[in-house]
Amino acid sequence: MWGIQSSIYGTTPRAQTDKNPIRKAMRKTVLISGGSGMIGQRLSAVLAQKGYGVSWLTRNPSRASQYKCYGWDVENMQIDGEALTNADYVIHLAGAGVTAKRWTARRKKIIADSRVKGAQLLYQGIERCNRKPKAFLSASGISYYGTGHATRVCTEEDPPGTGFLSAVCVEWEAAARRFENLGMGSVQLRTPVVLSLDGGALPKMCALFKRNLGAALGSGKQGLSWIHLDDLVALYTHAMENELNGPYNAVAPDRVQNQSFSSTLAKAMHKAFFMPRIPAFILRLYLGEMSDLVLKGQWASPKKVLDTGFAFAHPSLELALRDIFSKSI
Numbered sequence: 001m002w003g004i005q006s007s008i009y010g011t012t013p014r015a016q017t018d019k020n021p022i023r024k025a026m027r028k029t030v031l032i033s034g035g036s037g038m039i040g041q042r043l044s045a046v047l048a049q050k051g052y053g054v055s056w057l058t059r060n061p062s063r064a065s066q067y068k069c070y071g072w073d074v075e076n077m078q079i080d081g082e083a084l085t086n087a088d089y090v091i092h093l094a095g096a097g098v099t100a101k102r103w104t105a106r107r108k109k110i111i112a113d114s115r116v117k118g119a120q121l122l123y124q125g126i127e128r129c130n131r132k133p134k135a136f137l138s139a140s141g142i143s144y145y146g147t148g149h150a151t152r153v154c155t156e157e158d159p160p161g162t163g164f165l166s167a168v169c170v171e172w173e174a175a176a177r178r179f180e181n182l183g184m185g186s187v188q189l190r191t192p193v194v195l196s197l198d199g200g201a202l203p204k205m206c207a208l209f210k211r212n213l214g215a216a217l218g219s220g221k222q223g224l225s226w227i228h229l230d231d232l233v234a235l236y237t238h239a240m241e242n243e244l245n246g247p248y249n250a251v252a253p254d255r256v257q258n259q260s261f262s263s264t265l266a267k268a269m270h271k272a273f274f275m276p277r278i279p280a281f282i283l284r285l286y287l288g289e290m291s292d293l294v295l296k297g298q299w300a301s302p303k304k305v306l307d308t309g310f311a312f313a314h315p316s317l318e319l320a321l322r323d324i325f326s327k328s329i
C-alpha cells in the first residue's frame, strides 16, 4: 500500500496564486519540505521574489501561509501526492530540531527519521510521478565529518566521521543521492551553524552576551564553521540554477575558533567580554552527548563551492555579524 494520497489535505485560502496563464505556465515551481522553518522561510521569500512558484510540505497544511501548503506525515509515510505533480525542484529542509531537546534514544530516532524517512517518502512519491522534478536539493550538516578536527580543514573528499550526527548525515545524504536513480540532479549542502536572529543557535548565544555574560566554551580552541543565512539561501538558488551535483560544504571562508567567535560576537553586540571560559565538564553535565557539538567542533573548506563561481556576500564573521545586528535595530 502506497502511503501517497491525492489531496487528503486542503490548501490554505491565502495560497499564492498567479492568474496570468502564460506567466503561470513558464514559472518554475519549488516544493520545500520544512519550508516553515528558519531557512525555509527566508529561502521561500527569495525564490518568490525571483519569480519562482513556491509551495511547502508541512505537518500542518492548514497553517496560515502565503505559500501553497501540502500535508505529509513522515512517521506514517503519508504524503499529499498533489504536492509533487508540478514541482520542478524539491528542497528537503524538514527535520526535527537537533538541539531542541536532550538526545534520548527516542529523540535521536525522531531526529534521524524526520530527515531520512522524509527523503524516502519524497522518493516514493516522485517515483510514481510521470513528470519528475529536475533536481532534489537537501540540507545536510558538516557534522558529516564528525567532531574533533579543529586543526584539520575537511573537504568533500574526506570520509565521514564518527558519532550520532555523522551517522545521521551519512544516511540523509544516501537517501538524497538515490534521486539520481530517477534521472534527477541531487545536491547536499553540508551546513554549519547558520547565523540569523530569526532562529537557530545565534539568538540563544545572544541571551548570555546581552547580559555581558558571554564566554568561550571549553578550551575555546575548537573550530567553529558558520554561514550567514542570506549566503546559505543564495547558495540554494545558485545550486539550483547552476545544476550543481553532489555534496558541497556550505561554509563561509573565514575560519574561527570558539574563543574568537565569542569575542567577535561580544564586539558586534557592543558588550563586554571578560568572563572565564565555561569548563567542558559543566557543558557535558548540562548537555550530555550533545556537548560534543560545541566542545569539539570542526572546520570545513568552501573551496568546492567557490570553484563553482559562488561569491559569499558575507565572507568574514565580523562583517556578517555587523550586518545581522544592523538589521535588528
Ligand SMILES: NC(=O)c1ccc[n+]([C@@H]2O[C@H](COP(=O)([O-])OP(=O)(O)OC[C@H]3O[C@@H](n4cnc5c(N)ncnc54)[C@H](OP(=O)(O)O)[C@@H]3O)[C@@H](O)[C@H]2O)c1
Pocket (backbone or CB within 6 Å): 033, 034, 035, 036, 037, 038, 039, 040, 057, 058, 059, 060, 074, 093, 094, 095, 096, 097, 098, 110, 114, 115, 118, 139, 140, 141, 142, 191, 192, 193, 194, 195, 199, 200, 201
Ligand atoms: N539552522 C542551522 O543552523 C542548521 C545547521 C545545519 C543544518 N541545518 C539543517 O537545515 C534544515 C533546515 O534548518 P532550519 O534551521 O530551517 O530548521 P527549523 O527552523 O527547525 O525548521 C525545520 C522544519 O522541519 C519541520 N519539522 C520539524 N520536526 C519535524 C518532524 N519531526 N518531521 C517532519 N518535519 C519536521 C518543521 O516544519 P513543519 O512544522 O511545517 O512540518 C520545521 O519548520 C534542517 O534539516 C537542519 O538540520 C540547519
